[in-house]
Amino acid sequence: MTEPRSPGTASIPQTVPASTDTSSPAVEMDPVEYTLRKRLPRKLPKRRNDVYVNMKTDFRAQLARCQKLLEGGGHREICVHGLGLAINRAINIALQLQASSQGALQLAANTSTVELVDDLEPEDPDEAGEPMTRTRNNSAIHIKVFYPDPQ
Amino acid sequence: MSAAKHKMREKKMRNQPVSVQYSSSSQGAASSPQNGGDTPVPGGGAAAARQRNPLCQGGWVRGHHKDGGGYSKEMPKYITGIAFARARAAEVSAMLKAVNKTTGSCHVFGALPKHMRRRAMSHNTKRLPCRLRDVANRMREKSLKAGQKKKKEQAKNKSRKARRRHGNLLLEFNRRQRKNMWLETHIWHAKRFHMLKKWGYCLGDRPTYKCYRPCYRAMSSHCLLQDLSYYCCIELQGEEDKLLASLSQLTSKDAGSTFAAALSLSGRRQGSAVVYRAGQYPSQPLGPVTFLWRPRTPGSAHRQLWIWAHPTLKQDLLPELQSVCQCCEAVIPPVAPVITPAGFVAPTPEPELNPEKTPEAKQTPGTKRKRSCKDAVGPPAKKIVGDGTRSPTTPVTWKSSSTGIVINDLTLEIVRYRLIGPQSHSVLTETLEAATDCHAISKSQPSSLWWPEHCKDESKMALHRQQADVFHTLKGIYSTGEVLSGTVLGLTVDDPRLTLPKTKGKAMPSVKQAQEVDEEKRRELMLQGVPEHCCQSFLWDQSVRDNVTHNKISEQELNRMKSEVLVPGSRLSPTPLQGRVPLLLVHQPGKQVGQEMSSWGAGWDLLLPKGWGMAFWVPLVYRGVRTGGLKMSLKHSQNKGAPHFPHDYPDCPAGVRFQEEQEAELLEKFKRRPPAKRTNYIKHGCLAPFRCPWQQLAEEWELIMRAQGEERKGQSQTQTTTETNTLTAEEVTSCHHVTITPQSTFTVLRNRKSLRLLSGWCRPTSSKGQRSCRGGAVPPLDCSSMTSLLLAHVNSLVWVRLSLLSKGKPELHALVCVPTPEDLKLQHKEPGYSGPQEPLLRDHFKSRIKRRKKVSKEAAKSSSSSEKPVGKATELSSASNTIPTSSPIVIPSLAQSCDPISFASSTPPSQTSTLSITPAKDPKSSSSSSDLIFGLWPDPLPSVISHCSRVTLGWVTQGDFSLSAGCGEALGFVSLTGLLNTLLNQPAEQRGLVLLRNPTSLQYRFAKINIEV
Incomplete structure (x- = not known):
């Protein structure tokens, strides 16, 4: 359906080099010698009622999209996913949805850890042997927003 | 010039009466015959009149003209009634004649008013009114006769059937691609694309159907396919350190990676570099290339390197490489193997491999005759691109005696397809299937094909299994961008025509397939890329490439085999032995720069031996990819934020050429x-x-x-x-x-x-x-x-x-x-x-162009008048003399008058510019006026x-x-x-x-x- 604008659906704030939040302090990285290149988070197949939240799109637009799915789209439940910085926003969206529905909607949140891949490319490709690839973890949230069954 | 005009004028005036004029020197009765008294003499009338009246000067200067015109100043005092009436009567009769006569000689229905004409009249005379039918019939017969003559000339050509016969068609195709070579997918493209003749190739520019947005969508969400076979591959062979030493002159570390980059050197990744003229680093760049090292064979320092360059770059790059590697000795290829068409080589292995082919050979007598005569006539036959168009004496290999490096021009020897988009890997995994092992029986026999030979070698088979395994893991990833950029994977696959789906579908990744794949292996592929030994491919071997190319089963043969399968539509088994193709998959990184849309437009390149182009193209297209042309590759690089080769390299010779074009x-x-x-x-x-x-x-x-x-x-x-x-x-x-x-x-x-x-x-x-x-x-x-x-x-x-x-x-x-x-x-x-x-801004050149036009017109006029014998027109000689002399004076004065206006605002009145811009001072002003184009600045630009x-x-x-x-x-x-x-x-x-x-x-x-x- 609506493709997200950027292929990285749940966006990590892309601060290119010298990202201090990298979780593996084992690799000593000199920013002069290496360029850090982040790969996109792994993209999973997506249903129509999956909403990946990012930090680039306007908040209201994302909220409106969710509302449209629930009301016009005829879905009984949607999943709101957020990764890293976007967790906050995902929670915000879910709560807004609930508040605007006067309690008709219920939430069920799940958290998980997503493995991300970084490439370190040496500035001087001839001398430094291996360009390194390392993984780091980032948190993610998956919130199910649904109408409870009538019984 | 004026002679021609006179002739035209005479022709026009043939049927016209002499114009009636009263001379100023009204001489009474003497002038009366001249005043229109003479009858309209067709043809000679005007000339006669002119001779009689020297003032007239041909009498045909358009409009009123003060000095040239023949009008008299005063009206006559009296006119003779009879003479006048007679003259008018003559005029009227001439006019009627002119009106009644059909002017054009071509069509009868010219006589009809426009609203009564019909297109079909030209071939069906019964649609014409009766009065015109006879004439029309006559005309038609005439034209038919003329047409027959033309047709007879054409009849020397063969009939369409003969022309379309396979061998003749191929000959025709070879003739047509003598100047601009065709890719293997040319005919496919020519049916669907706007073709361009560029860089010595015929290339598809854009599809004829509207698909700009669908193509973009394909690039960003599914897969777009392009034929990049026109990229030239140059192979370098030699000792590793010697190759590196000579190649290092061409690149610089400052400008990014070089040929010696560690990962590329191992053969695990494709590298890219900007090449400069030897030792000239910051200046004189040549252009960007991508390159691929063949993985090391253990215990040997001999390496093989492919450099892929754009065709416009090749003409600069190749001499540079030759000079750097000191490879000047051209190895003239032995003539026989180059000319020998593939169709000729093929018959030798085929009969022994295909026992069922021999009964098939005696088909209808017609085909047999054709085949035999073809054999007798000789080898126009089949042509595989890369052979026929190049003259056999053109060297493609250069050797160096001092360094031992061999340069090989592999242009068009390797087919290169580019798949762009996040789903390109699923298109690939659906289309390609790792080659199946061959049977034990065929293993035992010696074979001229390469695959059975390889099957005997256990180490090679182990490698093949590993490669197939890695290829299988590709199914587990969801997006092409997940793979380490520039990854290379060697593979041997089955003929993809065997698994061609019946209908065109869209290859999508399936979750089920993905779950089959071992998670651990997938992780390894993502993090480490492909292990080094798996990057090896038999595509690097010239002999294997040739073997595969020459032993390709033709489409016709394959279809026949398919039709003989017991269950229609089922897969051919056992797979024919010829259908194993070595290939290389090269990952292309997507957008790497900038913060947004990273890895947009990533994809895979598929390298194939020549001759197999269409065999892979159609199966790929059947997996629901979009196809793009040159325009799309431009858009691809633009969206990727990467410079596109000839366009964005204005400092390279190829870029300069492109700009001029x-x-x-x-x-x-x-x-x-x-x-x-x-x-x-x-x-x-x-x-x-x-x-x-x-x-x-x-x-x-x-x-x-x-x-x-x-x-x-x-x-x-x-x-x-x-x-x-x-x-x-x-x-x-x-x-x-x-x-x-x-x-x-x-x-x-x-x-x-x-x-x-x-x-x-x-x-x-x-x-x-x-x-x-x-x-x-x-x-x-x-x-x-x-x-x-x-x-x-x-x-x-x-x-x-x-x-x-x-x-x-x-x-x-x-x-x-x-x-x-x-x-x-x-x-x-x-x-x-x-x-x-x-x-x-104001356009000061506009007035200049206008005035210049005027002046040139005047000059033309005066020159025409001056051409006329001056001796006769004594009164006008002074006037006609002044005009040509004055014309060169007028122009500089004009130029001078407008120059200060036009350049004061923009340019300094520096000597150089004024001198060059006002060339009007020299007498050849007319030549400079010709390069003034309305709306454009003339050449020496201001600041x-x-x-x-x-x-x-x-x-x-x-x-x-x-x-x-x-x-x-x-x-x-x-x-x-x-x-x-x-x-x-x-x-x-x-x-x-x-x-x-x-x-x-x-x-x-x-x-x-x-x-x-």
């Missing part, structure tokens, strides 16, 4: 328009709408800097407040007076360190979205760092990406300008401010940077609305000096803002400069 093309298109409908680029203040004078731009900025530097010395500390925009014509004038020293040609800045520095400076330092991520690393922008950078790169241009802040779509050769401080202030205050406007109200920084080389960014985006070059100067003078929070103006518009738009490394 483009200019000629655009100018031609411009001139085809009537002058009144053209855009007047002079009025729009666009000096060079069709080409960018980069050299002039770079030099002018250098001069300004120098002048500023001198000024700065004088004024000591106040220079920080000087603004670039105050550099008006005066300063440029002063610069122009400085004798221009022969400076080096401009170069494009490719030094990564400097680019990184610039990229940091271009960003606004205190913006919302920008974290101070690299703030510490980038030294602050100030005069000292600027001058040091400038000193290091004289006459440089910087490649920039410009994204528009509000609406607007940048076009080709749009101007990049410096905003004035007022513009910036307005932009800061009003969020909706779209940008300043350029006042309309390019200060021509408009905003100072010009550079030009756009590609611009469009970017579907990926959702706003107008442009790629272009700006002068490094100008850019630094601008940045220095801009407030910190608005740093990197420039103005963009299309050549056909007066509206400036704000744009943001991005420099990405």
